[in-house]
Amino acid sequence: MDLDTPPPDLYGRPRADRFMQRLTAFGDGYSSALGSPLLRRSPRRPQSRPTPPLQLVVAARREVAADVVELRLADPSGGPLPAWQPGAHLRLALPSGRERHYSLCGDPSDRAGYRIAVRRLPEGGGGSVEIHDTLHPGTRLTARRPRNGFAFCAEPAVLLLAGGIGVTPLIPMVHEARSHGLDWQLVLVGRSADTLPYAAELRALDRLRVHLRTDDEHGVPTGAELLARAPHGAAVYCCGPAPMLAAVQQALDASPAASLHFERFGAAPVTDGAPFTLRLGADGPALDVPADRSALDVLREARPDLPYSCHQGFCGTCEVRVLAGRPEHRDRRLSTEQRAAGALLPCVSRAAEGETLVLDV
Known part of the structure; x- marks a missing residue:
């Protein structure tokens, strides 16, 4: 017998063992089915569902400094709100459709309401003016659950x-x-x-x-x-x-x-950028992005309705899709798969000098 040739079965018998044949066939079938959606999770584990947005109502409003208004947001039914830690922010959906992030500034032990404070910025993107002019006690809002990108470690x-x-x-x-x-x-x-x-x-x-x-x-x-x-x-x-x-x-x-x-609480200055070009669609206009400006700022001059929020690459509100070109991703949100599929956050991400990114906007 050739020593490099394995025996017909585990015990060296001349005929293959029928039980082992069946077991191997079952294993091969099970392994090939691992790619099936039916076997990607335990049948005992419930399907994960997107977390529903919080339903909130403006319970109180007051001015806490010149051009700064405080809102207290509560559950319309009076129930406790989800817990949060110092440094957390709330992603608020405004009546206009704008989404903005605001730091929670109350006492984390107070589960009866969230407190935010907003300074009026007449030359900003419109979110602060909308809050100052339109949000009064009784206004209903939705928000994402608090997230923390500025965690407090409680050092001595x-x-x-x-x-x-x-x-x-x-x-x-x-x-x-x-x-x-x-x-x-x-x-x-x-x-x-x-x-x-x-x-x-x-x-x-x-x-x-x-x-x-x-x-x-x-x-x-x-x-x-x-x-x-x-x-x-x-x-x-x-x-x-x-x-x-x-x-x-x-x-x-x-x-x-x-x-x-x-x-x-604003966009970081661009200190290591290079000039590149954005093209709006395959046959659309070309926009020059200078070395010291963000792609989002340039985009919003041509598309004022383009949504945005954090300016720092973590909320995902300004996401656009790249049709062609090689971007330099600098965000803290998109996964490798999302980037490979063309997702881009223009508030922080850029491209190499002379590169042209063709966007689906």
Whole structure:
């Protein structure tokens, strides 16, 4: 017998074992059926269903600073809302069809209502103006369940830095820090005292740990000045405009702080882009995207109705489809399969210099 040839069956018998034949045939059939949708999940496991949107009603509204309105959103039936953690945001569907993200700024232990605060931006994309002008107590809304892209790790020592409306995600962190007995400090900065949301509320929690600073009285702070109150080895949580964040990043190494967590409430500046071209359809107009602008900004000049929200590549609202060209994906949302199918988030993703992306828009 050729030693390289396997025996007819496991025991070296001259005829194949009938039981093993049947078992092998069954195994081959089962393995080939693994690609069938019927066998992709356990028959005992229920089919997963999309999470339905939250039904909310505006329960209360008040002004908390100049051009800043607070909304309290509740379950229309009075039931408890889903739990959330500090740093979470709510994706709100407005009556116009716009979708916008807003940080939850209440106490996470309060399950009776969600609190958001919105600054009016007349030159923005229309979402803040719609909220200020049309959302009043009794208005019904839908929203996605809270998601967190700015998680609070509750380090023993923390410094919270807020620029104006950027205080909203930090307020829940204050509540969390107090409940855990952490060594915390909060610095809230703004143009003037009337522009600082929740200043009185925060000072009432702890006047010794909450520090207010306004440009008209103290001047625009440097990164070193903002970080000066950091406890030694502190984790810094910062939310504010891009110049404030850049100043803090540059001064971090020379400060007492040890780490930095941050969230922008606007698009990050494009610092490593190259010029490329967008074409709207196979035979449509070509749009030049400069090295220092996002594809979304250029697209919205030609298509003002193009939806968008976060400007940071995590919500997916601005998704478009690429028909041709090689994009450089920079988002934090799309899967490999979605990218391969042509999905693109133009708020952050780009293309190489000289490349042309043909879009289905």
